[in-house]
Amino acid sequence: MSPTVHTARLGLARGWTETxxxxxxxxxxxxxxxxxxxxxxxxxLQRNARVxxxxxxxxxLTLPSILGMWVAFAGYSGAAGTLAAEREDGTLxxxxxxxxxxxxxxxxxxxxxxxxxxxxxxxxxVAGLLLLPDLATAGGSDWxxxxxxxxxxxxxxxxxxAVIGSxxxxxxxxxxxxxxxxxxxxxxxxxxxxxxxxxxxxxGVAQVFPIYWLGLxxxxxxxxxxxxxxxxxGSWRHLETAAVLGAWAVAGLLVAPPVLRRMARRExxxxxxxxxxxxxxxxx
Numbered sequence: 001m002s003p004t005v006h007t008a009r010l011g012l013a014r015g016w017t018e019t020x021x022x023x024x025x026x027x028x029x030x031x032x033x034x035x036x037x038x039x040x041x042x043x044x045l046q047r048n049a050r051v052x053x054x055x056x057x058x059x060x061l062t063l064p065s066i067l068g069m070w071v072a073f074a075g076y077s078g079a080a081g082t083l084a085a086e087r088e089d090g091t092l093x094x095x096x097x098x099x100x101x102x103x104x105x106x107x108x109x110x111x112x113x114x115x116x117x118x119x120x121x122x123x124x125x126v127a128g129l130l131l132l133p134d135l136a137t138a139g140g141s142d143w144x145x146x147x148x149x150x151x152x153x154x155x156x157x158x159x160x161x162a163v164i165g166s167x168x169x170x171x172x173x174x175x176x177x178x179x180x181x182x183x184x185x186x187x188x189x190x191x192x193x194x195x196x197x198x199x200x201x202x203x204g205v206a207q208v209f210p211i212y213w214l215g216l217x218x219x220x221x222x223x224x225x226x227x228x229x230x231x232x233x234g235s236w237r238h239l240e241t242a243a244v245l246g247a248w249a250v251a252g253l254l255v256a257p258p259v260l261r262r263m264a265r266r267e268x269x270x271x272x273x274x275x276x277x278x279x280x281x282x283x284x
Contacts, residue, residue, distance in 0.1 A: 007103045008104070013108075015115065019111070032116075043063060056134060062192075064218040070117070072185075072211045076164070077174075077179060078161065083161075084165045092260075102260045106159070110159070118151075143221070146221035148242075153217070156245045161178065185211050196232060
């Protein structure tokens with residue numbers, strides 16, 4: 001077995017262990033329950049409202065947007081914030097000391113964040129099934145589309161979130177550096193309203209990034225085929241969705257390991273202590 005394969009297997013095991021710890025940690029569990037509750041309340045308030053010219057409830061159109069937005073934010077902001085925090089507490093310094101440690105760390109982090117995000121999506125979908133009878137008409141192929149779009153979307157965003165986290169100095173910086181661009185991209189990506197209503201050049205910019213394709217793929221899984229008329233070219237474009245998300249995933253998985261290794265080479269006990277002292281000086 002090659003060292004890289006062995007390291008990847010260790011990363012998978014690490015990711016599974018971290019997932020179990022996160023789902024049983026009261027603080028993490030409380031945050032996840034709070035987020036799910038907010039989303040469920042939104043769906044509950046919208047389930048009796050109807051969209052003009054459509055027989056579908058407003059909540060049915062909001063649900064794919066919630067899922068797509070959550071995957072993107074978990075991939076970018078979640079990975080960036082977690083990596084920046086673990087850089088401060090010495091986790092990355094310990095991973096650096098192990099052969100191929102940064103590869104194992106990256107695999108473990110991708111696995112744990114992906115499993116936690118997919119778990120959250122399942123909980124939201126279960127609530128959606130209880131609140132929205134139209135959702136129960138989705139067939140097996142629709143659920144498979146949802147699964148591969150969400151999984152590929154996570155692979156397309158998590159490595160880039162790790163790259164951002166390796167370039168910033170603190171978790172607060174990671175939050176600021178990811179949230180503002182994410183909000184801007186979400187606004188132009190047709191997550192909450194048809195992208196066809198935007199100018200052509202804005203549509204072109206949105207289609208470069210994964211967020212638009214995440215929303216499109218999830219809408220194709222949960223909405224009836226007739227809803228495709230609101231999309232660009234009037235179709236769900238599954239092949240293009242897989243191609244763009246796959247390209248971002250491959251590029252991220254190629255770029256992230258060397259960037260993390262370069263960042264790890266600059267890490268030492270003295271630099272970590274210096275950051276800790278700076279944090280203590282800023283804390284009142």
